[in-house]
Amino acid sequence: MSxxxxxxxELLQRAGRRDMRAFEQLYDKLAPRLxxxxxxxxxxxxxxxxxxxxxxxxxxxRAPAFDPARSKAFTWVVMIVxxxxxxxxxxxxxxxxxxxxxxxxxxxxxxxxxxxADADLETSERAAAVREALRELPKDQRxxxxxxxxxxxxxxxxxxSLNLPLGTxxxxxxxxxxxxxxxxxxxx
Amino acid sequence: xxxxxEELAALNALHMLEGDEQRALxxxxxxxxxxxxxxxxxxxxxxxxxxxxxxxxxxxDMKKRIRAKIRSRGGPGAFGVSRGVILGTAGWxxxxxxxxxxxxxxxxxxxxxxxxASAVRAxxxxxxxxSPAEEKKEARSLEDELKSIRADYEKKQAxxxxxxxxxxxxxxxxxxxxxxxxxETEALKKQDAEAQLQIxxxxxxxxxxxxxxxxxxxDGRRGxxxxxxxxxxxxxxxxxxxxxxxxxxxxxxxxxxxxxxDDKGSAKTVFKTVVPVxxxxxxxxxxxxxxxxxxxxxxxxxxxxx
Numbered sequence: 180m181s182x183x184x185x186x187x188x189e190l191l192q193r194a195g196r197r198d199m200r201a202f203e204q205l206y207d208k209l210a211p212r213l214x215x216x217x218x219x220x221x222x223x224x225x226x227x228x229x230x231x232x233x234x235x236x237x238x239x240x241r242a243p244a245f246d247p248a249r250s251k252a253f254t255w256v257v258m259i260v261x262x263x264x265x266x267x268x269x270x271x272x273x274x275x276x277x278x279x280x281x282x283x284x285x286x287x288x289x290x291x292x293x294x295x296a297d298a299d300l301e302t303s304e305r306a307a308a309v310r311e312a313l314r315e316l317p318k319d320q321r322x323x324x325x326x327x328x329x330x331x332x333x334x335x336x337x338x339x340s341l342n343l344p345l346g347t348x349x350x351x352x353x354x355x356x357x358x359x360x361x362x363x364x365x366x367x
Numbered sequence: 368x369x370x371x372x373e374e375l376a377a378l379n380a381l382h383m384l385e386g387d388e389q390r391a392l393x394x395x396x397x398x399x400x401x402x403x404x405x406x407x408x409x410x411x412x413x414x415x416x417x418x419x420x421x422x423x424x425x426x427x428d429m430k431k432r433i434r435a436k437i438r439s440r441g442g443p444g445a446f447g448v449s450r451g452v453i454l455g456t457a458g459w460x461x462x463x464x465x466x467x468x469x470x471x472x473x474x475x476x477x478x479x480x481x482x483x484a485s486a487v488r489a490x491x492x493x494x495x496x497x498s499p500a501e502e503k504k505e506a507r508s509l510e511d512e513l514k515s516i517r518a519d520y521e522k523k524q525a526x527x528x529x530x531x532x533x534x535x536x537x538x539x540x541x542x543x544x545x546x547x548x549x550x551e552t553e554a555l556k557k558q559d560a561e562a563q564l565q566i567x568x569x570x571x572x573x574x575x576x577x578x579x580x581x582x583x584x585x586d587g588r589r590g591x592x593x594x595x596x597x598x599x600x601x602x603x604x605x606x607x608x609x610x611x612x613x614x615x616x617x618x619x620x621x622x623x624x625x626x627x628x629d630d631k632g633s634a635k636t637v638f639k640t641v642v643p644v645x646x647x648x649x650x651x652x653x654x655x656x657x658x659x660x661x662x663x664x665x666x667x668x669x670x671x672x673x
Contacts, residue, residue, distance in 0.1 A: 211422030235433045254414035306418040327381040334383040353377040
């Protein structure tokens, strides 16, 4: 018997109640995007797979602690995966330097159009809203935020890698994220 | 909230902080509700960016690997606790640890049996819906998964068995040590009890009693003792010898009773003070008092010491 269509929050809560099928459904929905994120952050297919596996095992352990009143399931899962990736970068000594193969031109968030992977309308609408809000930012701020998000580096390393003053990096990130927040809230 | 704190919250949202800056923000968030809210809000916004990542399909067997890993771990938390208990030094703690480990092992075994039964049921359920080739493939896949779980389990079991064996050895050693220590404690207690006894042999400075001897063995803890007198002159009619314990903590000597000397001038008797005296070193005195003894020393003291 197939499981009824559930949103990410419901799936994660069911996983928290030890429902392996719900957990696997959540995996099917989120793993490809998370795998894409890990490949961008780690620049190594094996490391990306390894961290993806660790993240989902950790996710299974932590699922009972998920609180839908505090965050969306998607952002909660991404947070866990990013922390795992940053831990791995630290372990590999990559947190404080830019991997040679990681260039700025490879660091843009993808897709000009809604992705076919977003099967449900809600996910696809949210992605469109984020995409639209990001486009509204000045180019410098947008590029810096995308670079920071995809590389998982400290602001010192980013300033050095991009040959920018540290103050500029901090200001662009602050202004860009505050603006992004306002835009996603529906402000102008 | 100032601009600098806003900046830290924004950098934190993208996980760009480390060291002192991270600690500064965490510390400020504890006391500043507004900053804490902004920090959470910006982090949620930043994490939303992942929606724009181009998806890349993970390897086909990744889901199976994750499932196998989750199932194979069983109850590591329980084991962690038992190990902490087991490594205690006392014998009882070792025994308790052994018991917990055994329970955990038993649970692991039960889980494996249950997983095996589920897998068998899953195979059975799949049979009518699939083609023979698919059934075979699915069955093989489940069998591989089971083998992997079993191998993991057996590895853990072997490690646990080795640990239990080592703990048993330690428990035996601990028990031997406890026996030795108990014996040593008993011996020390005995020595201590003996050390409470005060033995004194006194000579008199009074001319008539120059040849007389008085020996005392005094157990201060019990407040009783034994007195032995030799070569004592017979008490004058209407008088008796009376023994006194001089307790430094009391203003007057405490009576330990009348001592009757036989025709040969000897006496050997157990005495006890009329009121309790301190356990610290006492002095003893023998005086000549009115017949039958007196509550407070009045007559001449013929012996005193040590």
